[in-house]
Amino acid sequence: MNTPVSIKSISCHLPEKQVTNADLVKEFPFLTEATILKKTGILKRHVRNAEINEIGSDLGYHAAEKLFATNSGLREKIDFILFCTQGLDHKGPATACVLQERLKLGKKCGAIDIPMGCTGFVNGLGVAKGLLATRQASNILLVTAEIASSVIHPKDHELRMLFGDAGAATWIASDDESAMIGEFIHGSDGSGAPNLFVHSGATRQPVSQEWLDLHKEADGMLQGKLSMNGMEIFLFALRTVPGMIDELLKKSGMTMDDIQHFVFHQPNLFLLNTLRKKLAIPEDRFIISLENTGNTVSCTIPIALEEAKKNNTFKKGDRILLAAFGIGYSWSATIITIN
Numbered sequence: 472m473n474t475p476v477s478i479k480s481i482s483c484h485l486p487e488k489q490v491t492n493a494d495l496v497k498e499f500p501f502l503t504e505a506t507i508l509k510k511t512g513i514l515k516r517h518v519r520n521a522e523i524n525e526i527g528s529d530l531g532y533h534a535a536e537k538l539f540a541t542n543s544g545l546r547e548k549i550d551f552i553l554f555c556t557q558g559l560d561h562k563g564p565a566t567a568c569v570l571q572e573r574l575k576l577g578k579k580c581g582a583i584d585i586p587m588g589c590t591g592f593v594n595g596l597g598v599a600k601g602l603l604a605t606r607q608a609s610n611i612l613l614v615t616a617e618i619a620s621s622v623i624h625p626k627d628h629e630l631r632m633l634f635g636d637a638g639a640a641t642w643i644a645s646d647d648e649s650a651m652i653g654e655f656i657h658g659s660d661g662s663g664a665p666n667l668f669v670h671s672g673a674t675r676q677p678v679s680q681e682w683l684d685l686h687k688e689a690d691g692m693l694q695g696k697l698s699m700n701g702m703e704i705f706l707f708a709l710r711t712v713p714g715m716i717d718e719l720l721k722k723s724g725m726t727m728d729d730i731q732h733f734v735f736h737q738p739n740l741f742l743l744n745t746l747r748k749k750l751a752i753p754e755d756r757f758i759i760s761l762e763n764t765g766n767t768v769s770c771t772i773p774i775a776l777e778e779a780k781k782n783n784t785f786k787k788g789d790r791i792l793l794a795a796f797g798i799g800y801s802w803s804a805t806i807i808t809i810n
Contacts (some may be wrong), residue, residue, distance in 0.1 A: 474604040475647035478596070478807060481777045482537035484530050484638040485517040485764065490631070499628045507632050512740020516635030516765030518620040527558040528566050528573075530638030531616030535574055538612075538640040545642060546574070551581040551608035553598060555591035555615045555769050557669070557798075558622075558694070559584060570614065581608060589736050589797025591615055591769030592639075593805055596793075597655045599643040606645075613641040617768035622669050622697040625689050630697060633739055635765030639773035650791070653806040656719045663707055663800035666700040704797070705742055711802050712746055712794060719792070719804045730756070730806070731789040732779070736796055737761040737771035758784070768797075785809050 492504040492514060508514060519525040531554065539546045552574075554567040561569075567582035581602075587594050592615050599611040619634035643652075671682050672695030686692040712735075720726060733752050735743060737760060747757045760775035767774060772793055779785060789809045796802040 476600045476603045476652045477649040479642040479649045481641045484534035491515040513765045519618045519636045527556040527616035527618045531614040534638040534640040548610040549612045551611045553613045555585040555595045557588045558618045590795040590801040590803040592772045593795040593803035603645045611643045615639045615769040621694045633766045637767035637770040639770045650807040654722045655805045658802045660800040666703040667798040669695040671695045730792045732791045734758045735794045
């Protein structure tokens with residue numbers, strides 16, 4: 472017998488510091504605000520406060536506290552925490568364990584890190600559903616938090632136009648009363664890893680004195696430096712996403728007409744619109760939510776879902792297809808149904 476699993480609630484947190492298109496134009500005079508908006512669909516992005524060493528788990532912590540503040544008694548119910556980020560606090564211990572203590576969760580609470588990136592939220596839903604379906608947990612806290620700004624060179628205008636920092640906290644439970652989570656499709660192709668890559672800062676490529684000297688004007692880029700082959704990422708998405716969605720619909724016994732809303736990972740407006748047109752999805756069924764946040768990696772989908780809920784976009788019975796894709800290469804998709 473299948474155990475029903477639902478998304479119960481989502482809360483998000485954005486750092487106070489903002490970088491607007493006007494701010495970028497001041498630093499890069501060859502850009503214009505109109506050009507940035509047309510190219511990316513983004514007006515502003517929130518970034519961590521590096522002066523106080525604000526990191527991903529801080530953003531995730533604040534998102535989780537917002538979730539607990541709006542769901543009385545939830546803190547005591549959580550019996551598993553999943554923390555998804557590409558900016559873990561330490562090489563050891565797991566940041567999920569650190570958050571368990573910081574959030575004052577019970578000591579019978581399981582804890583796992585998921586360092587995935589763009590597909591992290593949907594992957595996290597898949598892990599959560601597995602834990603709930605096998606009765607290893609009853610109420611799961613999935614925290615996604617990203618600080619892409621920490622690995623972007625200050626002179627890299629292309630990446631600074633795109634990425635923002637954020638945290639999101641999602642309550643997932645064993646019931647059929649909210650947004651029921653359906654079937655999943657997952658995939659990966661590590662041959663594409665070099666096309667979206669953080670150089671240095673970890674075990675395979677530790678920070679060296681040569682690296683620090685090379686990036687002296689950028690405070691050494693201590694956490695590594697992100698590089699992106701935008702064209703290859705674009706082509707990867709066009710190759711992969713339509714097939715993933717077709718496979719998911721077949722697995723779920725549905726067609727495109729059975730889906731009321733599509734929420735994709737939000738990399739940039741151009742790629743999203745290209746995918747929408749390729750898949751022949753009407754604009755009113757395709758949710759775009761990056762204008763005021765930018766690409767927040769694993770947080771884009773929960774931010775889009777929370778914003779749509781606030782706007783009363785969803786109604787009972789609606790099916791929402793979630794599709795994530797990116798760094799790895801990796802891809803993941805599922806369908807949730809509003810009950």
